[in-house]
Amino acid sequence: METFIRTINYKQIICESALNQLKRKIPYGWDLNIYRGCGHGCKYCYAIYSHQYLGSDGFYDDIHVKTNIVEKLEEELSAAGWNREIINIGGVTDSYQGAEATYKLMPEILKLLIKYKTPAIISTKSNLVLRDYDLIDELSRITYINIAATITTMDEEVRKKIEPNTSTSKDRFDMLKIFRKTNASVGLHVMPIIPYITDSYENFDALFTQAKESNVHYVLPGTLYLRGETRKVFFDFIQKDFPDLYGRLTMLYKTGGADKDYKNDLYAMVNPLREKYSLSSSYSKPMKEKLVKY
Numbered sequence: 001m002e003t004f005i006r007t008i009n010y011k012q013i014i015c016e017s018a019l020n021q022l023k024r025k026i027p028y029g030w031d032l033n034i035y036r037g038c039g040h041g042c043k044y045c046y047a048i049y050s051h052q053y054l055g056s057d058g059f060y061d062d063i064h065v066k067t068n069i070v071e072k073l074e075e076e077l078s079a080a081g082w083n084r085e086i087i088n089i090g091g092v093t094d095s096y097q098g099a100e101a102t103y104k105l106m107p108e109i110l111k112l113l114i115k116y117k118t119p120a121i122i123s124t125k126s127n128l129v130l131r132d133y134d135l136i137d138e139l140s141r142i143t144y145i146n147i148a149a150t151i152t153t154m155d156e157e158v159r160k161k162i163e164p165n166t167s168t169s170k171d172r173f174d175m176l177k178i179f180r181k182t183n184a185s186v187g188l189h190v191m192p193i194i195p196y197i198t199d200s201y202e203n204f205d206a207l208f209t210q211a212k213e214s215n216v217h218y219v220l221p222g223t224l225y226l227r228g229e230t231r232k233v234f235f236d237f238i239q240k241d242f243p244d245l246y247g248r249l250t251m252l253y254k255t256g257g258a259d260k261d262y263k264n265d266l267y268a269m270v271n272p273l274r275e276k277y278s279l280s281s282s283y284s285k286p287m288k289e290k291l292v293k294y
Helices: 045-052 069-077 100-103 106-115 129-142 156-162 169-179 201-214 228-243 243-252 260-276 284-293
Strands: 009-013 019-021 028-034 062-066 088-091 120-124 147-148 185-193 218-223
Touching: 019 156, 028 147, 045 228, 062 100, 069 106, 106 129, 120 129, 147 169, 156 228, 169 185, 169 201, 185 201, 185 284, 201 260, 218 260, 228 243
Parallel strands: 009 062, 028 088, 088 120, 120 147, 147 185, 185 218
Antiparallel strands: 019 028
16 A cells, blocks of 8 residues: 655545546546545656645645545436446546545445446556455446556656655556456556656566566556646656756756657657567557447
8 A cells, every 4th residue: 555755634625526527538528536636746747737726735745535526426427418428537636545545435436336337447556446346346347447557667766756655566567467357447557658767678678577467458658748837846856866867858858748759769669569568559449349348
């Protein structure tokens, strides 16, 4: 489970709705976020900006808990107009962060998904999700459910720096192996790939070896993108923990994304290596297969 290195403040809040409709519909059109803020402490988190709407700069330690979200979700799933569309659970913050060990909202969420036969996607960096194995197993047998682990590195010293309060990478792969016993779609998200820190051939070879052993349905890589407050937090971290890389990274990230040449070179290495281990890159294939089946 997760070990925190700072004091976490929890604030209970009331939400007006559980589901957030997204502008795009593919591969999913709805988000469900139980918490605002995240205690994982990932130095690259794209969602740091979201706390500005709360008038807080404590994204990592000022966690807001939507205590009425179960009741709101049932209202929405039981509505006549609900078409059992796919819900992405935790698109902004991890639903299995440390707060969940205390508030235990996900079991009630999963019971509603089972009751209303609603498909979902869960991506997490915590093996706390194993607590709800039986519910996820039950859901996987009546509709589509995707369980994905976001894993960026097999170097534990690096992981402790960039994702200090997450489960170990090994524990996350072990979690995927266990969920492979269910009928869930199981995936590996290598996101973000951090230039000069997690982008080596050796790291990807180790990640893909574990992915193959875990028998995942797909692998989805994605490069680091920096914008807004995330950019400041990330570069403050680099100056402190990887000062020798600061100049190279600021040159590479003159804008929000790494330059085209870097990404071309990166995927020229990643794609053949993924093919070597016969790992699918299709996020949607198992989704379509299971949705058609059910």
